[in-house]
Amino acid sequence: MATRQSGILGELTMNILLIAPASGPWQRIERHRTFNGKTFRFSMLSLLTVAALSPKDAKVTIVDEQVEDIPDDDFDLVGITAMTALAPRAYELCAHFRSRGVPVVMGGFHATLNPDEALRHADAIVTGPATGAWERVCDDVRHGRLQRRYEGDPNAPYPKTLPRHLLESSRYQSVNATLATMGCRNRCHFCSINAFHGGNRFTRPIVDVVEEVRGFSKGLFVFVDDNLTQDRDYALDLFRALAPLKRRWVIQASIEIAEDTELLAALADGGCAGLFVGLETFNSEALSEQDKAFNRPERYRDAIRTLHGHGMFVEAGMIVGFDADGRNVFHDTLQMLDWAGIDVIQLAVLTPLPRTPLFESMKDRIVDTNWEHYDYRHAVFTPKHMTAGELQGGADWLIRKFYAPSRVLKRLYRWLTMPGGLRMFVYPLALNLAYYGRVRRFQIRGRDPGATVRPGRLQTLDLVNSR
Ligand code: B12
Numbered sequence: 001m002a003t004r005q006s007g008i009l010g011e012l013t014m015n016i017l018l019i020a021p022a023s024g025p026w027q028r029i030e031r032h033r034t035f036n037g038k039t040f041r042f043s044m045l046s047l048l049t050v051a052a053l054s055p056k057d058a059k060v061t062i063v064d065e066q067v068e069d070i071p072d073d074d075f076d077l078v079g080i081t082a083m084t085a086l087a088p089r090a091y092e093l094c095a096h097f098r099s100r101g102v103p104v105v106m107g108g109f110h111a112t113l114n115p116d117e118a119l120r121h122a123d124a125i126v127t128g129p130a131t132g133a134w135e136r137v138c139d140d141v142r143h144g145r146l147q148r149r150y151e152g153d154p155n156a157p158y159p160k161t162l163p164r165h166l167l168e169s170s171r172y173q174s175v176n177a178t179l180a181t182m183g184c185r186n187r188c189h190f191c192s193i194n195a196f197h198g199g200n201r202f203t204r205p206i207v208d209v210v211e212e213v214r215g216f217s218k219g220l221f222v223f224v225d226d227n228l229t230q231d232r233d234y235a236l237d238l239f240r241a242l243a244p245l246k247r248r249w250v251i252q253a254s255i256e257i258a259e260d261t262e263l264l265a266a267l268a269d270g271g272c273a274g275l276f277v278g279l280e281t282f283n284s285e286a287l288s289e290q291d292k293a294f295n296r297p298e299r300y301r302d303a304i305r306t307l308h309g310h311g312m313f314v315e316a317g318m319i320v321g322f323d324a325d326g327r328n329v330f331h332d333t334l335q336m337l338d339w340a341g342i343d344v345i346q347l348a349v350l351t352p353l354p355r356t357p358l359f360e361s362m363k364d365r366i367v368d369t370n371w372e373h374y375d376y377r378h379a380v381f382t383p384k385h386m387t388a389g390e391l392q393g394g395a396d397w398l399i400r401k402f403y404a405p406s407r408v409l410k411r412l413y414r415w416l417t418m419p420g421g422l423r424m425f426v427y428p429l430a431l432n433l434a435y436y437g438r439v440r441r442f443q444i445r446g447r448d449p450g451a452t453v454r455p456g457r458l459q460t461l462d463l464v465n466s467r
Pocket residue numbers: 022023026041042043044045046047049050079080081082083084085105106107108109110113126128129130131134179191192193224225226353354374375376
């Protein structure tokens with residue numbers, strides 16, 4: 001193997017390349033520089049963690065294909081991370097490096113949930129977390145005995161510090177991301193988290209999280225945890241420990257938090273500027289269908305008001321295309337989003353990701369098996385009450401309407417007139433502008449398939465009428 005001699009003692013060193021692939025319009029998206037001449041990205045925790053576990057004497061290069069080209073140097077080992085939507089591009093990169101005799105190891109969501117498929121392309125895979133596995137991979141490569149499969153150890157400690165300097169780039173403006181917990185005990189049918197973590201939860205020592213955050217440069221940072229508040233006592237302690245740092249941060253949490261006065265106060269005092277909440281839909285039948293009936297659409301509006309009252313913006317994850325959704329879902333959802341006062345949305349077309357209960361229940365209806373289209377932007381199955389084309393067109397229409405300049409302005413005006421809103425205005429402003437820019441850049445248009453069949457609305461509109 002190609003490890004090289006270095007230093008006066010002639011010890012072995014390794015030259016490791018870690019890649020976050022990008023495909024389609026996302027590749028080299030840096031030509032659309034957005035901030036201070038740089039591309040705005042979260043720090044890539046997946047590859048930073050792998051880098052942290054690499055041998056101390058290794059030279060590690062991290063490449064994010066959204067902003068950089070793949071280098072052509074002489075590497076001893078290539079590691080590639082891939083979500084499902086990026087698997088095809090990851091496989092191209094596997095072929096590229098293997099044809100040059102460089103061992104390639106894949107890890108992350110897709111390799112973990114589709115190990116046999118990934119093994120047809122990579123020399124080896126790591127399933128689950130990198131901790132407890134990547135160290136062995138490096139050692140085995142060094143000694144020319146790379147195995148096919150490695151399983152990470154979820155109980156192995158998460159690195160206390162990450163080599164964040166590896167992300168420094170003239171093209172890359174990194175928004176610090178970190179995590180305190182991993183996994184979620186819920187089993188919403190469309191979500192990959194449970195399949196990946198096997199329903200287990202992992203929490204980091206709070207002191208490690210606080211210490212890491214203390215080292216972040218000023219400015220907003222992000223917790224990427226799937227459901228940070230699921231362990232209530234842990235979350236309370238964490239928020240209280242963060243308060244003295246006087247930093248601003250955002251989290252992903254369940255909307256139920258708005259009804260927990262004590263936790264909410266700790267969240268606000270701790271510095272939370274906003275939340276990403278998986279509301280998913282205003283259609284309670286769809287929520288029951290997906291085992292997410294703990295979300296209560298009739299309470300969304302009050303919950304959002306409460307969160308706003310605590311000075312936090314709300315970004316909602318919304319999904320269209322459930323079996324309980326009719327053609328009116330796009331129009332109805334738009335109305336309900338206005339009604340509930342949501343600041344920002346991330347809209348997804350329902351996507352049957354591998355190994356989720358949704359995928360199992362939909363196998364017969366999948367019409368597109370190109371993983372690249374499993375990016376929440378494409379309709380890859382035949383919905384129950386519309387065609388795949390209508391679902392696609394309706395989703396595009398909804399996102400364009402939600403980010404239409406008149407709606408964006410109305411939402412921003414609301415922040416300006418809210419008590420204390422001026423202080424927070426910058427966050428909803430930045431997010432709305434970013435999504436508006438994306439709608440324009442990708443020329444998202446679409447058409448509301450329900451426009452001609454307005455009678456027979458979903459039950460959701462009853463919520464508006466009942467107020
Ligand atoms: C942050 C994030 C993003 C960021 C990525 C930013 C970045 N620069 O990293 C952004 C916002 C860009 C993003 C986009 C998308 N995301 Co996303 N994202 C996440 C999120 C919330 C956190 C990822 C993270 O940092 N985790 C923390 C690290 C430490 O854990 P990890 O990634 O699992 O990595 C560990 C192991 O997997 C393993 N590992 C990972 N890679 C590798 C590689 C090697 C070589 C090895 C050895 C090990 C290894 O070791 C790591 C350390 O233990 C996850 C959910 C989650 N909690 O993981 C969703 C998640 C990964 N995203 C998902 C999806 C679907 C998407 C999108 C396709 C759609 C969308 N949500 O808009 C787009 C893709 C856009 C595109 N075409 O590129 C899904 C993936 C499901 C799947 N089966 O593929 C997830 C799981 C969300 C979910 N609930 O379903 N995402």
